[in-house]
Amino acid sequence: MRCLALLALALASLLPAAAEAQQRTRLMVYTALENEQLQPFKQAAEAALRDIEIAWVRDSTGVITARLIAERANPRADVVWGLSVFSILQMEGLEMLEPYTPVGADALRPSMRSDRNPMTWTGMDAFVSAICFNTAVAQQRNLPRPSTWEDLLNPAFRGQIAMPNPNSSGTGFLTLAGWISRRGEAGAWDFMTRLHDNIQQYTHSGSSPCNNAARGEFGVGISLDMRAVTLRNQGAPIEIIVPTDGVGFDLEATAIMRGTRNLAAARRLADFAVSRPAMEVYGRYYALLALPGVEPTVRGYPAAFAERLVDADFRAIAQERDRLLRDWAARFDGKSAPRN
Amino acid sequence: MMSDAALSRPRLSLDQALMRGGLWLAAGFLAIFLVLPLGALLMRAFETPQGGFAGLANLAAYVTTPALLVAAWNSVWTAALTALIVVPLAFAFAYALTRSCMPTKPLFRAVMMLPLLAPSLLPALALIYLFGNQGMLRGLLMGNSIYGPIGIVVAQVFHCFPSAALILSVALSTADARLYEAAAALKASRARIFRTVTLPGARYGLVSAFVVVFTLVVTDFGIPKVIGGQFPVLATDVYKQVVGLQNFNMGAVVGLVLLLPAVIAYALDRWATRQRAATLSGRAVPLRPAPRRARDLPLLALCLVVAALLVGIVGVAVWGSLIRFWPYNLSLTLDNYDFTRFDAAGWSTVWLSVRMAALVAMIGSVIVFTIAYVLERGRQDGALPGMVRFAASVPLAVPGLVLGLAYVMFFNHPANPLGFLYGTLAILVLNSLVHFYTVCHLTAVTAIRQLDPEFEAVGASMRVPVWVTFWRVTVPICLPAILEIAVYLFVSAMTTVSAVIFLYGPDTKPASIAVVHMDEAGQASAAAAMAVVILGVTTAAKLGQLAVGAVVGRVTQAWRR
Numbered sequence: 001m002r003c004l005a006l007l008a009l010a011l012a013s014l015l016p017a018a019a020e021a022q023q024r025t026r027l028m029v030y031t032a033l034e035n036e037q038l039q040p041f042k043q044a045a046e047a048a049l050r051d052i053e054i055a056w057v058r059d060s061t062g063v064i065t066a067r068l069i070a071e072r073a074n075p076r077a078d079v080v081w082g083l084s085v086f087s088i089l090q091m092e093g094l095e096m097l098e099p100y101t102p103v104g105a106d107a108l109r110p111s112m113r114s115d116r117n118p119m120t121w122t123g124m125d126a127f128v129s130a131i132c133f134n135t136a137v138a139q140q141r142n143l144p145r146p147s148t149w150e151d152l153l154n155p156a157f158r159g160q161i162a163m164p165n166p167n168s169s170g171t172g173f174l175t176l177a178g179w180i181s182r183r184g185e186a187g188a189w190d191f192m193t194r195l196h197d198n199i200q201q202y203t204h205s206g207s208s209p210c211n212n213a214a215r216g217e218f219g220v221g222i223s224l225d226m227r228a229v230t231l232r233n234q235g236a237p238i239e240i241i242v243p244t245d246g247v248g249f250d251l252e253a254t255a256i257m258r259g260t261r262n263l264a265a266a267r268r269l270a271d272f273a274v275s276r277p278a279m280e281v282y283g284r285y286y287a288l289l290a291l292p293g294v295e296p297t298v299r300g301y302p303a304a305f306a307e308r309l310v311d312a313d314f315r316a317i318a319q320e321r322d323r324l325l326r327d328w329a330a331r332f333d334g335k336s337a338p339r340n
Numbered sequence: 341m342m343s344d345a346a347l348s349r350p351r352l353s354l355d356q357a358l359m360r361g362g363l364w365l366a367a368g369f370l371a372i373f374l375v376l377p378l379g380a381l382l383m384r385a386f387e388t389p390q391g392g393f394a395g396l397a398n399l400a401a402y403v404t405t406p407a408l409l410v411a412a413w414n415s416v417w418t419a420a421l422t423a424l425i426v427v428p429l430a431f432a433f434a435y436a437l438t439r440s441c442m443p444t445k446p447l448f449r450a451v452m453m454l455p456l457l458a459p460s461l462l463p464a465l466a467l468i469y470l471f472g473n474q475g476m477l478r479g480l481l482m483g484n485s486i487y488g489p490i491g492i493v494v495a496q497v498f499h500c501f502p503s504a505a506l507i508l509s510v511a512l513s514t515a516d517a518r519l520y521e522a523a524a525a526l527k528a529s530r531a532r533i534f535r536t537v538t539l540p541g542a543r544y545g546l547v548s549a550f551v552v553v554f555t556l557v558v559t560d561f562g563i564p565k566v567i568g569g570q571f572p573v574l575a576t577d578v579y580k581q582v583v584g585l586q587n588f589n590m591g592a593v594v595g596l597v598l599l600l601p602a603v604i605a606y607a608l609d610r611w612a613t614r615q616r617a618a619t620l621s622g623r624a625v626p627l628r629p630a631p632r633r634a635r636d637l638p639l640l641a642l643c644l645v646v647a648a649l650l651v652g653i654v655g656v657a658v659w660g661s662l663i664r665f666w667p668y669n670l671s672l673t674l675d676n677y678d679f680t681r682f683d684a685a686g687w688s689t690v691w692l693s694v695r696m697a698a699l700v701a702m703i704g705s706v707i708v709f710t711i712a713y714v715l716e717r718g719r720q721d722g723a724l725p726g727m728v729r730f731a732a733s734v735p736l737a738v739p740g741l742v743l744g745l746a747y748v749m750f751f752n753h754p755a756n757p758l759g760f761l762y763g764t765l766a767i768l769v770l771n772s773l774v775h776f777y778t779v780c781h782l783t784a785v786t787a788i789r790q791l792d793p794e795f796e797a798v799g800a801s802m803r804v805p806v807w808v809t810f811w812r813v814t815v816p817i818c819l820p821a822i823l824e825i826a827v828y829l830f831v832s833a834m835t836t837v838s839a840v841i842f843l844y845g846p847d848t849k850p851a852s853i854a855v856v857h858m859d860e861a862g863q864a865s866a867a868a869a870m871a872v873v874i875l876g877v878t879t880a881a882k883l884g885q886l887a888v889g890a891v892v893g894r895v896t897q898a899w900r901r
Contacts, residue, residue, distance in 0.1 A: 034861060035861050036861070062583035066582055066588075070748040076763060203570075204565045236665060
């Protein structure tokens with residue numbers, strides 16, 4: 001009997017604590033933002049919207065997207081704030097987004113907001129695929145510094161490059177999409193076939209190529225631009241190179257989930273997400289912001305950064321996604337033994 | 341008419357009715373928390389992404405993927421090779437622990453569990469530091485890369501060793517000395533005694549260990565993801581489909597394919613059951629090994645080597661948590677343990693994990709052992725026992741990703757009356773309990789099967805109700821095994837990632853998830869530090885088990901001596 005009582009007690013402790021008296025609306029916000037960005041974003045939003053509290057659920061793009069789609073029947077997230085536009089478009093296709101045009105969203109760059117009326121999503125900032133270049137390894141192995149994607153075809157890089165497998169990682173797909181937008185499909189496949197000879201590993205994780213390039217496991221990692229900041233702060237001999245021959249880019253975007261139980265509060269957060277104060281916070285981490293006229297304060301980006309971005313039709317690419325990935329897998333996946 | 345039919349049926353005794361009722365409860369528990377969620381997800385293998393009926397189209401699409409056969413073959417041979425390395429090694433280790441008189445056995449018993457005590461990222465990091473392209477010992481690989489099958493097998497051997505050793509040490513821990521005396525009186529050689537008495541006695545454990553290791557390797561995606569490079573295996577196919585492509589239908593197809601090992605395991609289990617006889621009859625005289633240098637010294641040497649390897653790998657990772665940045669700045673620091681610098685949740689994730697793991701252990705050991713008991717000692721007629729037995733062997737073959745996703749879809753469904761569990765700590769607890777069910781179940785079954793059913797028969801003839809026999813005889817005798825189960829659940833819940841990654845909420849993020857996040861963010865040293873903190877907690881639990889076990893042993897196991 002005592003055991004049963006203990007068990008009952010244990011079970012009771014599992015149930016959520018009786019909601020403490022609070023007036024603030026708690027918004028469940030799903031995100032794939034970097035961990036270090038969560039606190040500043042939350043503080044800025046809560047300072048502007050005093051009666052709203054942000055509760056983050058953060059994970060990698062793939063996991064959080066899978067989770068949102070799995071929860072579709074009964075959405076738990078009120079707002080998605082900081083997720084790849086490709087994921088957002090996928091959810092748009094599944095009718096998972098609540099249409100709403102946030103106040104001030106018309107001022108955003110046209111390429112960085114939803115083309116529907118009312119809008120289904122709004123952009124925050126852009127991040128691009130980039131090359132993480134380990135200068136210590138380069139010195140050791142006499143690798144030239146690449147400044148374009150084309151440079152990576154140099155035989156000196158044989159077995160030195162890691163890139164994310166587009167079938168496992170959004171970063172990998174973004175890179176692939178950039179090459180296709182720039183070179184056309186045939187040109188991109190030709191480029192990748194030649195690049196394949198220099199690849200040491202197609203990794204499953206989008207962050208692994210840069211993290212492991214920083215550790216000297218690879219000379220070159222293809223990843224996202226903002227990855228390298230954390231690594232350099234720790235003392236990694238890593239240089240982030242935004243290739244001059246056109247880079248694929250992705251947007252961080254905001255959307256309201258259809259079925260949210262806090263629609264009014266969710267709309268106010270969506271309003272905040274396109275406002276100037278919010279853009280100033282994004283500008284601490286990202287070099288290209290959705291709202292023109294806000295000067296980013298992040299450092300280490302070339303002045304003409306925005307011009308290197310390829311013209312991308314996100315919706316067209318998102319619709320082709322399945323076929324492109326199948327083609328990629330048929331050409332490069334699982335066919336090659338690991339190289340040394 | 342109906343009541344006549346009911347009356348004419350042979351009446352169950354109260355005991356039997358109770359056991360049958362218990363079995364129904366067990367079946368209900370496994371149905372709600374395992375079979376239904378999993379079934380709902382796996383049904384998606386036969387649906388289109390829009391929810392329409394697809395028939396076998398998805399399966400056909402998957403089977404015709406050229407890479408599938410490669411991945412399936414890779415999964416099978418790496419798993420078989422791992423099992424062939426691990427099982428004999430674990431058997432020797434368990435044999436030394438149970439049948440020799442070597443010194444410091446409790447210490448080895450604790451060290452044996454080390455790989456289970458730490459999140460899987462920890463050995464992966466250690467292997468990169470040791471054998472990666474900048475690794476300290478990369479020369480040992482003679483030009484081969486650690487990223488690929490070599491890395492997978494090495495990491496899996498490390499990862500699976502405790503599970504195999506745990507099962508085998510339970511299987512070897514009880515033996516009837518009379519058999520050995522008889523064999524010795526018949527002048528059988530030691531080799532012959534080993535072959536004809538020891539091995540058959542441990543046969544069930546050997547089969548279980550082999551099946552467990554094989555299945556663990558086939559379903560684990562964490563190790564191939566981090567250290568396997570692009571070496572394709574089935575488990576990473578699930579990852580690709582679910583996390584890369586958000587294609588749950590194809591993910592379900594691969595999940596279904598991965599259930600094959602569970603079906604084979606079940607068949608093997610039934611086969612082993614038919615072969616067995618209760619090892620420990622009521623008249624058994626417990627075997628007490630006598631010191632013998634020719635046996636004890638080599639076994640001690642072997643255990644020392646194994647222990648040194650296990651401690652070495654963990655040691656490298658602990659060192660990795662104390663350096664600033666591998667391999668370019670090896671100065672020592674404690675900054676990596678100031679977790680608020682990397683994750684706003686900071687240390688609170690650790691406390692959450694401890695609470696969750698403690699609940700899994702408390703609730704889980706009660707549920708697992710009771711279910712194993714009603715299953716083993718209840719009447720075996722009808723389909724129910726077989727179904728429960730099969731259900732209990734399934735979780736091992738389900739990749740965590742699939743189980744996590746299944747829980748989201750099942751418990752978050754608007755029509756589910758248990759929906760209130762979703763988003764709470766309870767769902768994490770139940771999910772972890774079910775995820776690690778099989779090994780615990782096998783441990784409990786192995787322990788119970790070693791007891792002669794005569795205990796219950798005697799109890800019944802003395803008109804002692806079955807629950808009294810259970811409570812006063814079975815539980816005390818099996819207390820070491822129950823303790824083992826509780827601690828196994830505790831450490832597994834502390835380190836689990838793959839299923840709970842879909843289930844945690846803003847206030848229920850476990851430390852093991854924080855480890856993954858920090859590693860993704862490029863904070864390898866901080867991730868190692870958090871992993872070391874988890875290791876500290878689990879080690880404390882393990883040492884606690886040893887201390888409690890010593891007391892319990894003195895109180896309840898005196899009859900064995």
